[in-house]
Amino acid sequence: MKTTHLPLPSPAPGMQRHLTVHEYGDGPRKAYLQAGLHADEWPGLLTLQHLMEKLDTLEQAGQIRQRIVIVPFANPVGMNQRLFGKFPGRFDATTGQNFNRGMSLSTGALTHRVGHLLNAEADQNDVQVRDALRQLVEEKPAHYEIEALHKALLSQSIDAHLMLDLHCDDHALPHVFYGDHQRPTGAQLSDCLGFAIRLEEDVRGTVAFDGSHTQPWITLAENTGKPFAEPCFAATVELRGQKDVSDALARQDAEGLLAFLEQQGFVSNSGATAQPQQGDTLSINVDQVKVITSPANGLVVYHRALGDWVDAGDLLAEIVLLDSHRPERVPVPAPASGRLFSQTNTFLTSPGASIGMIASKDQQIQPGTQLSY
Template sequence: MDTSEIIISGDTAGIEWRVPVLRFKGSDSSAPKIHIQAALHANELPGTALVHFLCEMLRKAESAGQIRSDITIIPHANPVGAAQSHFGELQGRFDLGTRTNFNREFPLISVKERDGLVANLSRYDAVDRLKRQLMHMALGCDLVIDLHCDDESLQYAYIDDAFWPEASDLASALDMEAVLLSDGESSAFEEAVGFAWKHETAGEKKTQLPGKLSVTVELRGGSDVYPDLAKKDAEGLFKFLAKRGAIDAAVTLSPFTGPAVPLDNVEMIRAPEAGTVLFHRNLGDQVSEGDLLATIITRPGMPDGTVEVRAPQAGLVLTRTSSRLVRRRADLMKIACKTASKAERKAGTLEN
């Protein structure tokens, strides 16, 4: 394993950021090149724990001469966000300087414009320089895996239609409980990478990208950082890499049997009023139309001081907020359904 660093000078004097990059050299130039990164949202750490144990496995495979692919791993992709706390609480999702989501505003370019990402980097602020260098590395690869987590959540992934159903092997290897099929219409990291591949030829847009993959994996919830889970996920990702020919190891994967639904089929359950949330349904529950999902105490102690939140249609409770005091219109749950939501949804991501 070789190690290096991306060094990003700060936007104020005396500051610089260092991003460790771990590389395993493959023996087969025809094998798919791999890019794995974690904690682009700096406070989402299940992926960092996963790659810690994955690197142990890869070092053993390296010693045994089993690494066929060039594999690049960035265990914590966002030191800028990791240094940003507000009143003692790590933020991680939004840059405090610009209020921009660290996983948005990646350049939407053709893969042929890849080298332009790192040309004249001094023109950009620190966060944009970080984003451009991460994307430049990813576009030199074939399989790109961006490890995130949700708030309280089952294990699932956002996978562009262009990679499905080929990517069902990743869902199987990581024992995912659902897949959300995205439309590739946002500037999030994995969608920007997919955009570059799909628009390789000017005036054309590919709808299928066999042999390629750019994916956001949601490794359960933000507090699900445990050695047993991280080791299990590392073993699953190792199996996926072996299945795709990156590692010389025999693996068998069962077919993925979970739901794979378009983003239009996800019901975003939001709080109709502000107050204290009492959940009646847990992660993984199958609910029916009209089922009581939560009660919000809007006026504590008053006879008319609660509001009920019910399921608009049947589906799987995929995520839930960890907050129990919510504002009006705050996200409470995601429910993956068999049919489209009646609520309007803009193209792109489900949340900011």
């Protein structure tokens, strides 16, 4: 294993941050895993430490078959955010930008750069596209610190064949996001992790870090009609909720990730197996996720638990009003039928604030708009 420290541009006098990058193995294919891009989401940080222990052992046994790159903490900028004892971590303090948005490459520039070089040879096309992607990252402007961070991360990840971005929700069942054009691999990942909820998304609209790796390939395929051998598979892995930081869960998730890496040919003889799944598989498009918003300000009390199946109209929660003359509550009926898979940690809520998510069978929002907020 080789470790490098990638310096980030100094944001202020006397301050220097860096990314740590661990690289295992050698070979033409690359798997890239990172955690903590939202710096307030910590389960993945521990999961990667457990995975590295396993990879160390496999490396000593000569069982690493391709390159595996691990960025154990993807956001030293956000990790430095401390505000009155809390860790905000989700948004850049300088620009207000969500750390997991706004890093995608221009697909128009990519098509212009490489479109005319593609032919009927899928393997050759892959090489051309990965070269062009690396060039575009190299040329990416990086004025603000968040831009420099994104550029540094992409410099390690953009040419990967497999990219896994580890996140978590407030309080949630484990779930994964991946492109709806990559269902078989997404299902394989989900099966290895034992995650019942799979959220499939159209990556041609606004994308997060995962979609920034798959959008170029699907756009090029559509614009040019040329074949590719192994476009990047990318996924966001949501490791339950913010408080689900434990060795037991991290060990289990690391084993699931390792089983996936083995099935994908990156390691051999790991002994890792697919993790047991809790509940029936629910594969839906992200457009079918119903976000439950609070109708009032006050305290949320839930009447249904995480993982419950609910029918539209069921009493899901109540908002306890704090400034009424008499004790009073506003009911929150389930806005859709489906499985309640996410709840908020912020119990003091306000009108319009998200207090949960239901995985439903019906379309809830316009396709491609799920990341617009």
